Amino acid sequence: MKDRIAHIIRAKNLTAAEFAIRLGIQPSNISHLLSGRNNPSLDFVRKLKDTFPEYNLDWIVMGKGPMTVSEPYIMPVSATGLPEMKAEENKANVLDGTLFASPEMSNKSEKQQYPLQDNGLKKLVLVYDDNTFEVLTPR
16 A cells, blocks of 8 residues: 555655645654555545545555546456456367457458557556556646
């Protein structure tokens, strides 16, 4: 959770002291949380959610789900970049050839290409090693 708190501080371009002032707590409390000396209290989590309501409570507390309430949930992927599946499910899909095939493409012998549209960048999703992510949108 300390990494997610640090992420919020960086994302808001705040110092730890500025972050503490916004939450109405002592700067030393933030220092203790970020160093791992103390764990966040329920009161701290409540103040964090009240101050920054755009962050998803499940993400703040458990690191699960989307980071912000406005983002869609993205299924976690394994280190290979494939969606995480049960081993027997994955094995069955590999054996029958449906792991990457969609129903509408399963009868086609060649890949279908889609024309690129030059509409500009809509959003960029950065996924980190600790399975957190950040969505960047152009201004």
